[in-house]
Amino acid sequence: MNALSKVELNQKVTHFNMKLTELIENYSNEVGINSERTKIAYRDDVAQFFKYFNCNNESTTDVVYIIFTRNNIVKYRSYLLEEKKLSASTINRKMCALKEFIKYLSSYGYDIDINIINQLSKLKTTNNSYEALSLEEAYALINWIKDNENRKALDKYYYCLLALDTGVRAEALNKLTKASFIIKEDEVIVKGVDKGKKAYTKVISREFYDNMHNDLKFDQLNLTDNIFNFSGKNRTDMLNRAKKSLGWENRNITFHSFKKGAVTYAYECTKDIRVAMNVGSHSNMETTQRYIADNEEAFKGAVSNNFATGVKDVDFNNFEKDQLIEVLKSLPEAIQLQVKTELNKIK
Template identity: 25%
Template sequence: MQADHALGLFDGQLKAQNRSEHTLIAYHNDLVQFFDFAALESGVEPEQLHVDQVDIYIVRSFLGQMTDRGLERKSMARKLSALRAFFKFLCKEGILQKNPVQRIATPKLGRKLPHFLSIEELNRLTQAPDCTTLLGARDQVILELLYGSGLRVSELANLNRQDIESDSFLLRVRGKGNKERIIPLTRYALEAIRNYLAMREDNQEALLLNYQGTRLSVRSIRRILDRLALESGLSHHLHPHMLRHSYATHLLDGGADLRSVQELLGHAKLSSTQIYTHLTKERLREVYEQSHPRAKKM
């Protein structure tokens, strides 16, 4: 099968799995870059490359070239993740019999602690929208759900009206792999949702709409957050995941157990949640060193 045809099938599979727009674009671009390299190595034009022409030596040469170009290990790991997912899909579908990436080791990464907002910063941020206007009320919903319920930005964009269980203060969320989970709604979030929907004069099922009356995209949510960060005086770029990080960190700071936070975040593995314990330990160390007389440096 030609590589570009196989890539089209793989893109369709990722969309069916409800993967984020960012992942779709990143994986697609990484694979196109790899195909160009593999075609050059195989002595054919990219559109003539077949997936069964790729072997472990081509994969290793590609990764070697990326290393020579000074590519960061995090970016290298992402490209390798795209290749793993792609060739695993081809083998599962019976398009390939042998996976050329199976014996390639993933480069070890130094794990960075996620950034999160302080309570004071969050208070300033949630006071930024003008809730007397339709779009301001919508922006308030965005903030209350990203921080109050720890949603991924893709989960937020895909929410529908019927996902809100007002009587029980619960929210039905479809996460990675189209897995559904039920998480609590804060009183602030529910009030923001009710205020926003009361201003709407449409029958659209999407919870969040843009100014044209269609579903709000992930990219638009990112732009809205950047604007709100600027309006509230935050000195740094506000990524949607920063609000999710803040949600998890503040839960653990408040005494929540790790397993509960894992379930609320929709993490498949506990190790994905454990990074937040490192974050709180680092913060405790800073508080201790700044506050205890025995900890202060001479």
């Protein structure tokens, strides 16, 4: 094993002798480098764990060896579940923060076995997640926001449209600058960093970009100025006002519903879960499957449809224009948009 350099040794010594609160702050700064929301959540989750075991602002990093045991982690998880009555998904998130903290400690030389938490099974969660929005519903919300919000209505309008069009998370949208957009002849590339420091590349139409550029006065912005800056409260309040006006107060719609709608739309268009997975920037397919599960109908293949409907014998020329239009209007929105796109090419 190679000897440590003086710099590396000093870093380790410093970590071993600092206050626990400072160590947690350093950890949260690193894990939340791309998201203030993540930084605060992970910092608070780890701090709450140590507070449960009576640590305070004067505690030093020595306590990590005493407190980080499998029994203590199981005890804390039981406390969150049985006494605090937290949901399984919230507890799993808190366990994830502790796991990342242990990995962080290990990287600085703390002799802590990561398996004390790795071997804990996740709590089973119930599916009570936010709804995906159809295109019609999404546009109803977004247009209400544009027409009725008192402050920064146009900014909020394009903020929501970008979420629906690209599937990019709210916090990542807040990091967009003029430099994030690479303008091509007939499309615009959008590049940025999303959750978990994951780089993404999206494509939007040139027409969409030009409208946003003009309405939000991009010419008055510096290249590195953030285009959007909406907090979680801003987003929640904005959507609550829209839902109340539209009579949707009982529906579980959040800003993330736009992202879920984008993923669902991609799947409806292609029936390719990998395309939907890419739109959602998901690292595993299970997440994408959860996104589309509530909206996916059983899909019959070409052979089944042939037998069921005699589709081979159907000739468009045998139908009246009004009949064809009626059928087109009854198709899923994703299919309608594909048809409109093709029609637009032959104008």
